[in-house]
Amino acid sequence: MAAYLLGVFLFALGIAVTIALHEAGHMFTARAFGMRVRRYFIGFGPTVWSVRRGHTQYGIAALPFGGFCDIAGMTAQDPVTHDEAPHAMVNKPWWQRVIVLSGGVAMNLIVGFLILYGVAVTSGIPNPYADTTPTVGQVACVSDQVDAETLADCTGTGPAGEAGIEVGDRILAIDGEELSDFYALRDAVLERPGDTLTLTVERDGATSEVDVTVASVTRLNAQGQEIQAGAIGVTNAPIVDAVKQFGPVEAVGATATFTGQLLDATVEGLLSFPAKIPGVVASIFGAERDVEGPMSVVGASRVGGELVERSLWDMFWMMLASLNFFLALFNLVPLPPLDGGHIAVVLYEKVRDFFRRLRGLGPGGPANYEKLMPVTYAMAAVLLTVGMIVIVADVVNPVRLFG
Known part of the structure; x- marks a missing residue:
């Protein structure tokens, strides 16, 4: 105190x-x-x-x-x-x-x-000067939100994994629009449940385009109300020298x-x-x-x-x-x-x-x-x-x- x-x-x-x-x-x-x-x-x-x-x-x-x-x-x-x-x-x-x-x-x-x-x-x-390009740290399944801190159990690799996204991939853009950081990726996905997004992915120095169908999941807003949001099942890797x-x-x-x-x-x-x-x-x-x-x-x-x-x-x-x-x-x-x-x-x-x-x-x-x-x-x-x-x-x- x-x-x-x-x-x-x-x-x-x-x-x-x-x-x-x-x-x-x-x-x-x-x-x-x-x-x-x-x-x-x-x-x-x-x-x-x-x-x-x-x-x-x-x-x-x-x-x-x-x-x-x-x-x-x-x-x-x-x-x-x-x-x-x-x-x-x-x-x-x-x-x-x-x-x-x-x-x-x-x-x-x-x-x-x-x-x-x-x-x-x-x-x-x-x-x-840190590189904040979204880099995949984990590929996982997606599920509905139960409460403020809990997600329901799920299985599988999730939409991103099913589309071929792997740990270590750098996601450079969505539908041709460059991404500055993982938050930009997250916000774009949240707003488009059910849509198919074209991700520009860099792996081992080579780039390719991957189509990912965004899953529609239940999330809780700031007021605790249920809303439908998008999810693809990726988390960001730690930023080096953040x-x-x-x-x-x-x-x-x-x-x-x-x-x-x-x-x-x-x-x-x-x-x-x-x-x-x-x-x-x-x-x-x-x-x-x-x-x-x-x-x-x-x-x-x-x-x-x-x-x-x-x-x-x-x-x-x-x-x-x-x-x-x-x-x-x-x-x-x-x-x-x-x-x-x-x-x-x-x-x-x-x-x-x-x-x-x-x-x-x-x-x-x-x-x-x-x-x-x-x-x-x-x-x-x-x-x-x-x-x-x-x-x-x-x-x-x-x-x-x-x-």
Whole structure:
């Protein structure tokens, strides 16, 4: 229990540091361009502690669910004093404003990369260069699913074995479509019960095409309901060097490649995020919680506790790196009050002024943020509502990696 609580505390601390560094990215870039930073706070709500250094008030607020960096004149509607006017953000060149608004995103990307680099040189990361081509590790019969962990007894070699698939075969494609890994093979088969698939198989350096008729079997979905799914009776052989420790120099390229893979997965996760909210709501009322669904600070910290309890420090740090990547890309969504929304406004001003010049007109001036307030309030309300839903789910039905 002590190790679990330590992990919860450390991951919560890691989240706080992640937020602090995000806001520091805005602050450092703002100061680099001579902008005035009024306040740098971690958290929202009533001030717990603060101190003033120069023109900036640093502080911690009561609600640790975010933070902010208050830069003078972020918009034309933000009043500035006579002393602040030369340092107001709105009076700086557009490209400087974009860099400052992107400073938090850049900081999270750097932090995530550095965390992964540390893991790569100390214990090892999933090897981005590993050959993940589906390789047959076992050929077996197929049967219906009895419960979450049990399949019914069966005999024979299964559809793949009957078609001539052997252990060690590399399955390169299905119906001419290349396969990146075994999961792609599995998903394609699951969706086509009863169909005949043409597999491109490599054996001893030679390739051939094998027709396999997919068996229709009963499987249980996340809600425990029976569904019909496809199966051909193959399992994947272990991937050689699936996790690899790298030297200090080679780890730079490996970490960069792995970071790219994680960013791609994060984008896919963001795109699927809205569709997963109903499942989170259902979990509050007893439905099974999706381990790949969204988690709040509470849920992520609990998972961090589970990892530390089992001494899985490499997974702990990689999850913290993934959090940094999520925060970076989420903030790029072009809607206020997110950083991406502010960047979109600056770019809109630049494009608008370009077309005004073509018409022989002068710059149109800063955008009126008051017109964006309905969108800002609506977005803030959605984020708050979703955040509360996920927090409640993480309390009453948390994600558990280890049962």
